[in-house]
Amino acid sequence: MDWLVVPVCDGRDYVAFGELFRNDGMAPDSSRLLPEGWVDASVEDHGTCPDSGQGYGYQWWLARDDHGSFAANGYEGQRLQVSQKLGLTFVRLGKTTAEHSEELRAFYAQVATASPADQINQQNCTGANKIGERIASSNLSLIHISEPTRP
Numbered sequence: 584m585d586w587l588v589v590p591v592c593d594g595r596d597y598v599a600f601g602e603l604f605r606n607d608g609m610a611p612d613s614s615r616l617l618p619e620g621w622v623d624a625s626v627e628d629h630g631t632c633p634d635s636g637q638g639y640g641y642q643w644w645l646a647r648d649d650h651g652s653f654a655a656n657g658y659e660g661q662r663l664q665v666s667q668k669l670g671l672t673f674v675r676l677g678k679t680t681a682e683h684s685e686e687l688r689a690f691y692a693q694v695a696t697a698s699p700a701d702q703i704n705q706q707n708c709t710g711a712n713k714i715g716e717r718i719a720s721s722n723l724s725l726i727h728i729s730e731p732t733r734p
Contacts, residue, residue, distance in 0.1 A: 594674045601665045601672035604653075626653045652695040660687050664694060 603610070604625070608617025625641035632638075638645030646652035652671075654664040660679035665672050673694050679687050 594676055597663045597674040598672055601663050601674065605665045605667050605672050626651070646695050648695050650695060660684070662691065664691065666695060
C-alpha cells in the first residue's frame with residue numbers, strides 16, 4: 584500500500600517560509616535557496632480576482648499597497664503575509680468563521696500598513712498601539728509577528 588505523506592508545519596515553519604521570500608530567496612546563512620529573480624517573478628501581478636480586485640502571482644495574493652505586501656491565504660482566515668519594504672513577516676493560524684470575515688480582512692489591511700515604529704509586542708501581541716490593541720481585543724488567534732532586520 585502506498586502512503587500519502589503530509590508535512591505538518593507550525594507557525595515557525597510558516598515564518599521561515601515567509602522570511603525566505605521576504606529575503607529574496609536567501610537562507611539565514613546567506614546561501615541562495617531560490618533562483619535569482621524567482622521571488623520577484625512570483626509576486627508579479629499575473630492576474631486579478633474578479634470578486635476582490637486583488638492581484639495574483641505564483642500562489643501569492645498581492646495587496647497592491649505601497650509596501651509590496653503579498654500573502655498566502657488558508658482555511659478560515661489562516662494567513663502568511665509578507666512585506667519586503669516593511670521587513671514584516673506575519674503568520675496567523677487561527678480559525679475565523681465567515682461572520683467575522685470582514686473584520687479579519689480589515690485587520691489584515693492594518694497589518695499590511697504597519698511599520699516597525701508601531702512597536703508590536705511580539706510576546707503577547709498587545710502593544711500600546713492600535714494594531715496591538717485590535718489583535719488583543721479581536722480574539723483572532725494571532726500566532727506570530729516578526730519584524731527582522733531589513734535586508
